[in-house]
Amino acid sequence: KAGVTQTPRYLIKTRGQQVTLSCSPISGHRSVSWYQQTPGQGLQFLFEYFSETQRNKGNFPGRFSGRQFSNSRSEMNVSTLELGDSALYLCASSPGQGIATNEKLFFGSGTQLSVL
Amino acid sequence: QKEVEQDPGPLSVPEGAIVSLNCTYSNSAFQYFMWYRQYSRKGPELLMYTYSSGNKEDGRFTAQVDKSSKYISLFIRDSQPSDSATYLCAMSFMEYGNKLVFGAGTILRVKS
Numbered sequence: 001k002a003g004v005t006q007t008p009r010y011l012i013k014t015r016g017q018q019v020t021l022s023c024s025p026i027s028g029h030r031s032v033s034w035y036q037q038t039p040g041q042g043l044q045f046l047f048e049y050f051s052e053t054q055r056n057k058g059n060f061p062g063r064f065s066g067r068q069f070s071n072s073r074s075e076m077n078v079s080t081l082e083l084g085d086s087a088l089y090l091c092a093s094s095p096g097q098g099i100a101t102n103e104k105l106f107f108g109s110g111t112q113l114s115v116l
Numbered sequence: 117q118k119e120v121e122q123d124p125g126p127l128s129v130p131e132g133a134i135v136s137l138n139c140t141y142s143n144s145a146f147q148y149f150m151w152y153r154q155y156s157r158k159g160p161e162l163l164m165y166t167y168s169s170g171n172k173e174d175g176r177f178t179a180q181v182d183k184s185s186k187y188i189s190l191f192i193r194d195s196q197p198s199d200s201a202t203y204l205c206a207m208s209f210m211e212y213g214n215k216l217v218f219g220a221g222t223i224l225r226v227k228s
């Protein structure tokens with residue numbers, strides 16, 4: 001079974017631009033979560049999508065948005081990039097019933113975004 | 117104050133040593149406790165999942181949760197160079213759903 005696939009692997013953008021990152025979950029998984037990982041703040045939850053609906057949201061500004069398609073693939077978008085947005089963006093998928101049911105989150109290898 | 121505190125290390129041990137990794141937390145609502153391992157340039161991989169207080173063992177790994185002290189631990193027995201990685205604790209509770217709150221991660225180096 002293929003794992004969680006994130007594209008692109010690396011991305012370089014300049015301040016003010018926008019960026020779209022893509023995530024393909026494990027086949028059959030309906031939940032996709034996004035996390036930002038930085039050396040200073042560690043891993044922080046951005047949002048979770050389940051069956052094309054945002055189910056949960058972290059404390060990030062509105063410049064960060066996402067969506068999920070009917071095939072469970074997900075994209076996240078960051079508009080008006082700032083230097084502080086440089087980070088590893090990780091996507092995680094799960095069947096969808098939630099951690100409370102002993103469900104595992106499977107992470108992709110991430111997209112390394114550098115904002116210059 | 118962060119919800120989850122974890123000593124970032126690095127922690128350097130000789131091969132075969134017992135490793136102890138720890139996290140403390142402030143939110144008493146947390147019910148689900150996890151340990152992830154992350155190798156360089158890879159995503160986190162789930163090692164252990166524990167619900168509420170108690171111990172759980174899986175091979176060389178033992179996870180302990182003490183909710184009364186808001187303290188969780190991961191023990192690695194007979195550590196190997198291949199265990200060298202960053203270890204992240206994570207926790208959640210029912211209302212958070214799949215939102216996990218992570219510790220900063222501890223860098224572990226096992227020397228051969």
